[in-house]
Amino acid sequence: MSEPSEKRESASRPEMEPSIWEISRPGARGVRPVSRPVDVTDLPPGICRQTPSGLPELSELETIRHFTRLSQLSRGVDTHFYPLGSCTMKYNPKVMDRVVSLPGFADLHPLTDEEGMQGFLGALWTFSELLKEVLGMDAVTLAPAAGAHGELTGILLARKYFESRGEAFRTEILVPDSAHGTNPASAAMGGFTVRTIASKASGHIDLEALSAALSERTALVMITAPSTLGLFEEELSEVVRKVKAAGALLYMDGANMNAFLGVLRPGDLGFDIVHINTHKTLATPHGGGGPGSGPVGVREFLSPFLPNPRIVRSGKKYSVVDGEDSIGRIRSFHGSAGVLLRALAYMRMLGEEGLKRVSLYALLNANYLRKKLEGVLPGMGDGLCTHEFVLSARSLEKEGVRAVDLAKGLLDAGYYAPTIYFPLIVPEALMVEPTECESRAMLDRFADDLIRLVGLAASDPDRLHRAPEKTPVSRPDEVKAAREPVLVDPLAAPVRR
Ligand SMILES: Cc1ncc(COP(=O)(O)O)c(C=O)c1O
Structure with a gap:
C-alpha cells in the first residue's frame, strides 16, 4: 500500500537556500594551492588582475552542502515522478555515466589527431550505423547539438538541395499546429516562410487544409510524430503521397521516437529527413540546460549536403573527411561527444528487443x-x-x-x-x-x-x-x-x- 501523498511530503514550506555569495566567508578555502612566487613580468601588460576576483569563498564541505541543499529544493527525476509531457523526463541508467567517464573517452582532447582517436571515431561511426538502422535512413549526421538544432540542420539541407536543383523558389515550410513549437521557429530561422496547417477537431492533420496549402513554393512539410497531442497521424500515407506529389520533402520531428523505437522506422514511413533527440530518448536527461544532441538522418539523395566533418571507415581505419557540397559546419568538433557515447552504450545494452520494449x-x-x-x-x-x-x-x-x-x-x-x-x-x-x-x-x-x-x-x-x-x-x-x-x-x- 502506498502512503497518502500528503504524509509523504513534509507539511511545512522549506527554507530558501541563500545564494553562494551570501554564505561566502572571507578566507574560507576548498583547496590551498602550494604558494609559489609566479613571475608575471612576461605577461602582456593589461591582462593581470589588479584587484581580487571576487569569487565566493567557502570550504569544500560548505560548497557541497550548499549545492546538495539547492538540488533538494526542486523536483527531479531521481527524486520524484516527473510526467513533463513532450520532454521525456525518464530515468537514465547511471551505468552510462561510467561509460563516458572511461579515461579513453573522458581524457581525449578534441584536437587529438585521427590516429590518436581511432576508438572514439569508431564509436561514433558505429552509433551512426545503428541510428541508420533504427531510423531507416541512408545517412546520418551526429553534429547537431539539440533537437531544434537538428531541425535547423534538416532545413538547411532541404534549402541546399532545392538550390542545387534550381528550385530556390521553394520558400515555404508547412507546419501543422500540432507540431512542436521549435518546428516553426527553426523554419523561420532557416530563412523560410512558415505556413501553419490547422488540425481537425480530432487533433489529426486536416488533409484538405494540407492540400490547399501545398504548392510549388513548398519546400518542406514538418510533422511531429507522434504529435504533441500524443497522436499518431491516422492518414500518414495520404500525407506522404500529397507532399511527394507536390515535389516537396517530408521532415519528421522524431524527438518523440521513444514511442516507436524498434517498432516503426521513419524511412519506411516515407520521411526524407528525421531528427532524433538522443537526450530524451537515449540515456541523457533532457532539460537542465546541459548538452543535448539531435542527430539527423536523411535519404541518399540528401547525403552530399550533410554537415562536415564526416567520419568514414576504410578497412579498420576511421578518418575524418569534408564533403564538397556540404552545408558546412554546424557544431564544433564531432558534436556532443558524451551524449552520443551514452546513447551508443544504451542502444548496445538494450539491443533490438530491448529498444522495442x-x-x-x-x-x-x-x-x-x-x-x-x-x-x-x-x-x-x-x-x-x-x-x-x-x-x-x-x-x-x-x-x-x-x-x-x-x-x-x-x-x-x-x-x-x-x-x-x-x-x-x-x-x-x-x-x-x-x-x-x-x-x-x-x-x-x-x-x-x-x-x-x-x-x-x-x-x-x-x-x-x-x-x-x-x-x-x-x-x-x-x-x-x-x-x-x-x-x-x-x-x-x-x-x-
Ligand atoms: C517533439 C519535440 N521536438 C523538438 C524538441 C526540441 O528539442 P531540444 O529541446 O533539444 O531543442 C522537443 C523538446 O522536447 C520535442 O519534444
Whole structure:
C-alpha cells in the first residue's frame, strides 16, 4: 500500500537556500594551492588582475552542502515522478555515466589527431550505423547539438538541395499546429516562410487544409510524430503521397521516437529527413540546460549536403573527411561527444528487443494512466494515445480552477507537474508523459492524487489557489520574470559579505 501523498511530503514550506555569495566567508578555502612566487613580468601588460576576483569563498564541505541543499529544493527525476509531457523526463541508467567517464573517452582532447582517436571515431561511426538502422535512413549526421538544432540542420539541407536543383523558389515550410513549437521557429530561422496547417477537431492533420496549402513554393512539410497531442497521424500515407506529389520533402520531428523505437522506422514511413533527440530518448536527461544532441538522418539523395566533418571507415581505419557540397559546419568538433557515447552504450545494452520494449512500455504506461483518468478530465483523441496524452482542465473553469492550479497542487502532492498550456490548441492543457520507467504503483498513486485534486476544485478550490504550499517559493510572477528579467552579474558587483 502506498502512503497518502500528503504524509509523504513534509507539511511545512522549506527554507530558501541563500545564494553562494551570501554564505561566502572571507578566507574560507576548498583547496590551498602550494604558494609559489609566479613571475608575471612576461605577461602582456593589461591582462593581470589588479584587484581580487571576487569569487565566493567557502570550504569544500560548505560548497557541497550548499549545492546538495539547492538540488533538494526542486523536483527531479531521481527524486520524484516527473510526467513533463513532450520532454521525456525518464530515468537514465547511471551505468552510462561510467561509460563516458572511461579515461579513453573522458581524457581525449578534441584536437587529438585521427590516429590518436581511432576508438572514439569508431564509436561514433558505429552509433551512426545503428541510428541508420533504427531510423531507416541512408545517412546520418551526429553534429547537431539539440533537437531544434537538428531541425535547423534538416532545413538547411532541404534549402541546399532545392538550390542545387534550381528550385530556390521553394520558400515555404508547412507546419501543422500540432507540431512542436521549435518546428516553426527553426523554419523561420532557416530563412523560410512558415505556413501553419490547422488540425481537425480530432487533433489529426486536416488533409484538405494540407492540400490547399501545398504548392510549388513548398519546400518542406514538418510533422511531429507522434504529435504533441500524443497522436499518431491516422492518414500518414495520404500525407506522404500529397507532399511527394507536390515535389516537396517530408521532415519528421522524431524527438518523440521513444514511442516507436524498434517498432516503426521513419524511412519506411516515407520521411526524407528525421531528427532524433538522443537526450530524451537515449540515456541523457533532457532539460537542465546541459548538452543535448539531435542527430539527423536523411535519404541518399540528401547525403552530399550533410554537415562536415564526416567520419568514414576504410578497412579498420576511421578518418575524418569534408564533403564538397556540404552545408558546412554546424557544431564544433564531432558534436556532443558524451551524449552520443551514452546513447551508443544504451542502444548496445538494450539491443533490438530491448529498444522495442522501451517503446511498448512507454505506450502501455501512457495508455494505462490515461484510462485511469478518463472520465475525470477529458482528453484528446479517440481513447488511445501514444507515449503521452493531453487532458483539458477547461471543465473546472466554472469553479475558478485552471490547469495551472492543478499543476501547483501536484507539486504539493510530491510530483513534478505535467506540461501545461501546451499544445496551444487544447484549452487548459495538461500534457502527461509517464515514460516507460515508472511502475504501475507509481502510476496508480499519481492518478489517485490527480483525481483527488480535481475533486478539490468543487469542494475547496482555494486550497488549489494557495498551492504550492510546500515549495520554497509559491507562485512567482513568471510573466514578469520572463518579460523584465533582472540579471545580476555577481562578479561585476562587490561581493556581499
Ligand atoms: C517533439 C519535440 N521536438 C523538438 C524538441 C526540441 O528539442 P531540444 O529541446 O533539444 O531543442 C522537443 C523538446 O522536447 C520535442 O519534444
